[in-house]
Amino acid sequence: MSLSVDNLLGIKYLNQKDLQLIFETADKFKEIINRPIKKVPTLRDITIANLFFENSTRTKLSFELAQKRLSADVVNFSASQSSVKKGETLVDTVNNILAMKVDMVVLRHSSVGAGVFLSKHTKTTIINAGDGTHEHPTQALLDSYTMIENIGDIGGKNILIVGDITHSRVALSNILALKLQGANIKICGPNTLIPKYLTNLGLEIEFDIKKALNWCDVANVLRVQNERMDVNYFPSIREYRKLFGIDKEMLNSLDKKIVLMHPGPINRGVELTSDVADSDQSVILNQVENGVAVRMAVMYLLAQNK
Amino acid sequence: MNKKTILNYKELDLTLRRLACELVENHQDFTDTVLIGIQPRGVYLLYKLVSIIQNDYNIENISTGELDITFFRDDFGRRDELLKANSTEINIEVEGKKVVFVDDVLYSGRSIRSALSAIQSFGRPSNIELLVLIDRRFSRELPIQPDYSGRKVDSIDTQRVEVEWNDEKQKNAVYLTKKVLK
Structure with a gap:
């Protein structure tokens, strides 16, 4: 059994078996990255180019670490220091890099569908x-x-996504992945930051954060992406914090102990207060660790599909 | 010839007891020894041997581990089917220890080559030995030989050695069969 796709362009191209295979493989890599020597020679004859046309810290670092743990050769490219500034097209840039015998490209770009x-x-x-x-x-x-x-298995579990959905690529991919696994999904955030198409996906929307948190098993809290907002989507950060921010008092007042996630970087004091972000209910740093294992799994599986 | 029995239930049991005896002879109380089963099929053999050593020689606390070699193989991208990994469970220190790899069939020697690389992630053993149930002679592609071998078998490339474990029905046995070409 191998992946049903040759590229990982989006969750919408994957099926449930793909997810299962990726997670099973990631389990094995997670064990490897916790060994005294965290490297395996699997991709030693593979060269991977990380093409980041948009800023990134943790994703780029996570991919690069995953590639190095797999022994792949890595070349990095960032748009700010390249001929893109001189007017080169995306296809030309990539074809030039591929002419140097690169086997795989990790692409971040500001354009949808790049x-x-x-x-x-x-x-x-x-x-x-x-x-x-x-x-x-x-x-x-x-x-x-x-x-x-x-x-455990998230089929039938209640997963809440909180925050800026409109500007979040994490939200859409998460929704698609959760739907594939049969989870119940609810969205919570300011009306202005929830796109209308979400109701077409059969998702419930809740505007009361406390009600939403009481409903869920896991809350994935997204970052307010100020840099992508060309107009004001809510009156003030203070109001956002008051209506959708999660603090320790709120967490303690819930009927059950929920798991809190955040893809980072956190705006401390906006989406989550510091004591919540650092609490034992927060698995934010586990997400970062798992990121390396999951990316190793994805690259390992795709390299075999070549 | 469809299926030829190399070792039947009784013979296999005798062979396992002999291998266990040889291990005890060389490793006494297993204080500095770690027995490592090579995933997937070496693991079952490992636990069979451990149980014999515990029952027949009253030796407890034998250090064991399970090693998966998938990510250390040398045929990545050269096979049609996906190389799917098994789990590795090595929760003991192998640094400075005597390690014995346990596998069911030794054929080309490439799995053991991979295991020699894989074990280094857990430290530097003082020495490594190899125990196999079946040694397919004359088929080695690398200079690797077993230190303990249950039965030596002469076979050709189109044949396959199958080790079946079925304790409940007392059907543990080793067969020589025809390789199914995909």
Whole structure:
């Protein structure tokens, strides 16, 4: 059994068996990255280019670490220091890099569908590391993996996504991944930051954060993406914090102990207060650790599909 | 020839007891020894041997581990089917220990080569030995030989050695069969 796809462009192209295979493989890699020597020679004859046309810290670091743990050769590219500034097109940039015998491309781009576009014009394996506000499949995979690790099979479980849905590629990928696994999903956030199409996906929307938290087993809290907002979507950060922020008092007042997740970087004091982000209910750092294992699994499986 | 029995239930039992005896002879109380089963099929053999050593020689606390070699194989990208990994369970220190790899069939020697690389992630053993139930002679692709071997078998490439474990029905046995070509 192998993956049903040759590229990882989005969760919408995957099926349930793919997710299962990725998670099973990630289990094995998680054991490996906790060994005294955390490296395996599997991808030693594979070269991977990380093409980041948009800023990234943890995703880029996580991918690079995963590649190095698999012994792949890695080349890094960031748009700010490249010929993109001189007017080179995306396809030209990538084809030039591929001419140097690169086997796989990890692509982050601000344009929606950049990965799909590139897959139609090049012959390499592409992993989407975030395309605009569209999808961020590896983040969704590591989120689901972390949920399973904490609450077991997520089919039938209640998962809440809180915050800025409109500007979040993490949200859409998460929703698609959770739906594939049969989870119950609820969305909570300011009306202005919840796109209308979400109701077409059959999702429930809740505006009362406390009610929503009482309903869920896991709350995945998203970052307010100020940098993507060209207009004011809510009156003030203070109001957002008051209506949708989670603090220790609220957490303690819930009927049950829920699991809290956040894809990072956290706006401390906005989405989550510091004591909540650092509490024993928060699995944020587990998400980061699992990110390396899941990305190792994705690259391992895709490299075999070549 | 469809299926030829190499070892029947009784013979296999005798062979396992002999292998256990040889291990005890060389490792006495197993204080500095770690027995490592190679996933997937070496693991079952490992626990059979451990149970014989415990029951027949009253030796307890034998250190064991399970090693998966998938990510250390040398045929990545050269096979049609997916290389799917099994779990590795090594919760003991192997640094400076005497390690014995346990596997059911030794064929090309490539799995053991991979295991030699994989074990290094857990430390540097003082020495490594190899125990196999079946040694398929004349089929080695690498200079690897067993230290303990249950039965030596002469076979050709189109044949396959199958080890079946079925304790409940007392049907443990080793067979020589025809390889199914995919």
